Amino acid sequence: MAEVLVLAELNPAGDGVRKTTLEALTAARALGEPSAVVLGAPGTAASVRNQLAEYGAATVYVAEAPEVDEYLVAPKAEVLAQLVQEKSPAAVVIPSSPEGKEIAGRLAIKTNSGFLTDVTEIAADGTATQVAFAGATIVHSKVTTGTPIYTLRGNSVTPEPAPAAGTEQPVAVSLSDQAKQVRVVERVVEQKSTRPELTEAAIVVSGGRGVASAENFSIIEALADSLGAAVGASRAAVDSGFYPHTFQVGQTGKTVSPQLYIAVGISGAIQHRAGMQTSKTIVAINKDPEAPIFELADFGVVGDLNTVVPAATEQITARKG
Numbered sequence: 001m002a003e004v005l006v007l008a009e010l011n012p013a014g015d016g017v018r019k020t021t022l023e024a025l026t027a028a029r030a031l032g033e034p035s036a037v038v039l040g041a042p043g044t045a046a047s048v049r050n051q052l053a054e055y056g057a058a059t060v061y062v063a064e065a066p067e068v069d070e071y072l073v074a075p076k077a078e079v080l081a082q083l084v085q086e087k088s089p090a091a092v093v094i095p096s097s098p099e100g101k102e103i104a105g106r107l108a109i110k111t112n113s114g115f116l117t118d119v120t121e122i123a124a125d126g127t128a129t130q131v132a133f134a135g136a137t138i139v140h141s142k143v144t145t146g147t148p149i150y151t152l153r154g155n156s157v158t159p160e161p162a163p164a165a166g167t168e169q170p171v172a173v174s175l176s177d178q179a180k181q182v183r184v185v186e187r188v189v190e191q192k193s194t195r196p197e198l199t200e201a202a203i204v205v206s207g208g209r210g211v212a213s214a215e216n217f218s219i220i221e222a223l224a225d226s227l228g229a230a231v232g233a234s235r236a237a238v239d240s241g242f243y244p245h246t247f248q249v250g251q252t253g254k255t256v257s258p259q260l261y262i263a264v265g266i267s268g269a270i271q272h273r274a275g276m277q278t279s280k281t282i283v284a285i286n287k288d289p290e291a292p293i294f295e296l297a298d299f300g301v302v303g304d305l306n307t308v309v310p311a312a313t314e315q316i317t318a319r320k321g
Contacts, residue, residue, distance in 0.1 A: 002032035053166020113146025155257035210265020268293025
């Protein structure tokens with residue numbers, strides 16, 4: 001069976017791999033036998049090898065060296081390119097994070113290969129599905145040059161365990177001077193919230209312009225906490241300064257696909273819908289009965305969010321008790 005390289009995306013805190021990596025391993029199985037690639041400082045792979053094996057990595061290529069971690073993405077792209085030339089894989093699948101996209105672009109140039117970004121599905125024949133124009137158009141594309149490279153959009157694939165050997169294989173790291181042009185001088189890990197990670201949460205409660213103020217976002221947070229959910233925000237809410245940009249859901253923000261998505265005070269502009277329309281169940285709360293979000297919602301509540309949301313939070317908390 002053909003080998004497919006999957007770049008492992010690690011949690012910043014060093015406590016395992018991100019869900020996006022497990023999604024990429026699952027998607028890669030359509031093309032062949034996945035092998036994970038771990039790039040980082042010495043000791044990085046030890047804590048993630050078993051998890052990678054659980055989700056289908058037959059081989060775990062370990063490229064560990066201080067230089068990989070001390071510089072920006074260029075060393076990672078260079079090592080991955082060397083591995084592609086050595087192993088001649090059927091394809092390379094990379095999580096579609098900002099760093100992943102840059103690595104994929106650099107890798108494509110280094111290996112003279114075509115690459116497709118933000119794909120949502122990969123077929124056995126290598127055809128990739130992409131969603132364009134905020135979900136209005138579905139595109140099917142295929143790489144015809146070199147080794148196909150894909151960046152997989154988060155929450156597009158449900159991770160499924162498929163235990164494999166996970167045989168560790170060291171990779172010698174030899175970097176050019178060009179790959180060491182920009183050094184990382186400091187890293188600051190954001191304090192982890194007690195709430196779930198937005199892109200990985202099973203339940204998301206998002207607030208929009210209708211919340212009216214940053215202070216009023218406390219009612220969104222209270223509802224989220226009663227459900228054990230993550231908090232999101234529309235672009236309008238973020239642009240108005242109601243909530244930080246890192247929590248933006250939408251075409252220019254994060255893509256989420258939870259079991260339950262609750263949109264509060266969000267009109268439902270196409271930009272926002274592009275980031276949450278694959279949610280399994282969508283509940284909308286809006287005082288405007290003509291709001292576009294109701295066209296997408298499974299359940300809708302027409303009413304003042306300042307009354308509806310606290311009442312819902314109270315009922316949920318009471319039932320939990």
